[in-house]
Amino acid sequence: MFYSVKTLNDIGEREAIRIIKSILSKGLESIGIGDDCAAFDIDGRYLLVSTDMITASTHIPNSMNPWEIGWFITAINFSDIAAKGGRILGMVLSLGLPVDTSEDFLVSIIKGADSCARRYKTSIVGGDTKENKELTLSGTVFGLVPKEQFMSRKGAKVGDIIAVTGSLGKAAAGFLAMQKGCSRDFTRDLFQPTPRVSEGIRLGELKVIHASMDISDGLSSSLYQLGEVNNVGFEIWLDSIPISNRLIEVCDSQECIDNSVLHFGGDYELLLILPEDKFLEVKHELDLLGTNITKIGRVRRDLEILLKDRNGVYTVLPDLGYEHFKHR
C-alpha cells in the first residue's frame, strides 16, 4: 500500500496561493489577499501594501547585471501600487545572498534599487540581509491612496471596455533578443521595466476606472484572473493590441508576435476596465503624461474569454501565463 504526497511541483503556484488564502484569517481592516495590494483603512485613505520576491534560478537570467536586478525588484513592486492608483511611500528590500557574493555586486544591486526609487521620487527605507544558497530579493512596497481613488481588481461591468497602457511585447522582445545574443539595448525593457506610477495616480484621480491590475504575468493570465474576480468574460481584439516595435523587429513570424503579446509577461503595463464613454477623457489625461492607452476588448456577460483573430474569427483564448513550480 502506498499513497502519494502532493508537492509544489504537482500543485503549482496558483493552487499554493489558493491553499494559503483558505487558511489565513482575514483581518477586519484589510481588503485581503487576491488584489495586487492589501489595503488598510487609515482615516479615509487606504494604506496599500504589496510584496514580490525573485530568485536567481527562476527570475534572474545570467545576462542581467546586479544594477538591473536592484532596479527590477523595485520596479515590479512599484507596479502593484501604481495599478491601485496609489502614491508610493517607500519600500523595504531584503536580500538573501550567497556567501561568495562580492561587495561590488551588493553595491550595484543597492544602487539599482535606489535609482529606481529615486526615479519615482521615493526611497528604500530599510531591509534585511541574510545568507542564502541562492540570490533572493524580497521587496515590500507601501503607499497611500484616498479611498475614492482606489482602483480595485473588482468592478467590471458587462459592456465596459478593456484598455491597456503603452504597448505589449517589450519584455518578450528583450527575452527573444537575449536568446539570439543581440545587444543590451534590446534587453532594457525586460530588465529595467518602468512601472506606470504617475499614470496610476492620475487614473485614480479621475474616478472612472471600474477595475485595474498590472499585466506582470502576461495578458491572457491577467484576463483570466480579472474574469474570475469579476465573474465575467471578455472578448479581446487581436488586431487592436498595441505591439512593441522592438517585438516586431525581433520576431520572425506573426505567430511569434501574437503569442508574445498574448501570453508573455513582464511588461508592467496597466490593464484597465472602464465605461466606453469615459475612454476619451482618460486618453486625453494620459496623453498629457506622454502615455498611450488603447482599447483592446470588451467585458462579456458569459464567462468565456474569447480572442477575435485578424480574420474576425472568435476562439477561446488559452490561459498560458507563466506559473512557478509546476513541472515545465
Next chain:
Amino acid sequence: MFYSVKTLNDIGEREAIRIIKSILSKGLESIGIGDDCAAFDIDGRYLLVSTDMITASTHIPNSMNPWEIGWFITAINFSDIAAKGGRILGMVLSLGLPVDTSEDFLVSIIKGADSCARRYKTSIVGGDTKENKELTLSGTVFGLVPKEQFMSRKGAKVGDIIAVTGSLGKAAAGFLAMQKGCSRDFTRDLFQPTPRVSEGIRLGELKVIHASMDISDGLSSSLYQLGEVNNVGFEIWLDSIPISNRLIEVCDSQECIDNSVLHFGGDYELLLILPEDKFLEVKHELDLLGTNITKIGRVRRDLEILLKDRNGVYTVLPDLGYEHFKHR
C-alpha cells in the same frame, strides 16, 4: 599580478548593512534605516514598517517543525513593532520554497504564521510564493503609533537606567537542550518566541522611555548598537540580569549561564532606557500585564560598555552577538 575581491564572507553582515546605508538616498518622510522599523509620518502618527528574512541553512534547525517556522517568522517581525510602541496592522509573508516542498509542509507554515498573527489580534494580509533552492521566508510587518508614543533607539541620557523585560537565556536554553536531545518542551521558547506587543504599546503610552529596541541579536550586540546610536556607554550589572530558570536547568556551569544571557540572541525581550525616577511607574504598569521588568545597568558618559561581574570587578563587555556571513 592579482588583487583580492571582498566578499560577504570577509566583510560580514553589519558591514554589508553599513555599505547599503551609505548608498541609499533617504526619503524625506522617513526616519530611515538603523532603527528597528522605518517610520513614516501620516497625519500625526507614524506608519512603522519592518522586515525580517530567514533561510533554512542559517536560521531553521532541522528539529523546528513547519508550524514553528511560520510562527517564528511572524513573531520576530512583530517584535520590531513592539519595540517601537506600535499597534500591528498586519504582515505580508513571502515564501521561497524548494520544488519538492509538500503541500502539508506549506499548510503547516501558513497555519503557524496565522496562529501567531491571531494570537496578537492581527492577520497575514498577503504575500508571494516563489521557487527557491533553499526554504526562505521573508515577512514585512506594518503598524501605527501616535508620534509622541514612538520609542526610538535614540534618546538615552547619561544617568538613565537600562532595563529588560522578562528574563534572558530562554532561547539559549532551548538551543542547548536541542543539542543535548532534550524533549520539545525545552525548545518552545527558542522556536515559538512571544514578542512583547502589549507591553510595547503600554510602554509607548507612558511616554517615559528614552530609548527602546528588542534584544533579538543578544544583549551585548544590542548594547553596542544602542551605544553607537546614542553616543554613550553603559555599565551592566551581571548579578542583576534576570535569568531564565530553564537556562539554569540546562547549563552545566556558571560560565555557560553568563555567556548565554550576555551574548545569545533570540529572546525578543525589550531593552529599555529610561530615567531612574520613572522605573517604579513602568514596573507597576507592566506588572498589570503580568510581565517583569528588571534594572540591569546604567548609561555612562564615556563610550565604553562595561560589565560589573559577580565580584564587583568591571571589565569591557565584548560584542559577541551572532553575525551572518562572517567566516565562523
